[in-house]
Amino acid sequence: DAGVIQSPRHEVTEMGQEVTLRCKPISGHDYLFWYRQTMMRGLELLIYFNNNVPIDDSGMPEDRFSAKMPNASFSTLKIQPSEPRDSAVYFCASSFGKGISRDTEAFFGQGTRLTVV
């Protein structure tokens, strides 16, 4: 497996524009996580899915952020409208958590570096 794949790797957009980040989890994994990393706050969970269903979205900053997982192999994180304070690295991660030991690692994508100007 190629691992968790995110696209694009870099995105520069103007304030007010819509931004869509994409993630393909590792095949067979049933958990998918979206994280945001900034210098000030480090890594923070935005939302995570189990079997394509959102379980915890308490980390989503505000209504401008939305995430979907239409099937087991694809998820999107959308920001509309984008603002300069959304500039960060957004990571997607996946793991397998169904009925096995607790020692289940999360595998991370390479991240999308978003810059909103």
Add this chain to the structure above:
Amino acid sequence: KNEVEQSPQNLTAQEGEFITINCSYSVGISALHWLQQHPGGGIVSLFMLSSGKKKHGRLIATINIQEKHSSLHITASHPRDSAVYICAVRLVYGQNFVFGPGTRLSVLP
């Protein structure tokens, strides 16, 4: 108080030195994850452990559940070990991780 704390925040070592990075947490956890983030930004999983000790090459991770503490050791450190090391705990309920602030390690040749 943060739920996950790491020490030291920054660490500079000479090549060959033995390195210890500490992680302490204040919440109930089901497992603890050590991650490595290189200057390029990618995050790599090093260990996931819920008890005892794990070893992989020059890396050793230990956890003491009673004391809510984990350590990551690097033996015979090398400049390529230079990275940010992040401790993350998986809470007892759910599959989410809470991350520590990271320890920035620089190993000088």
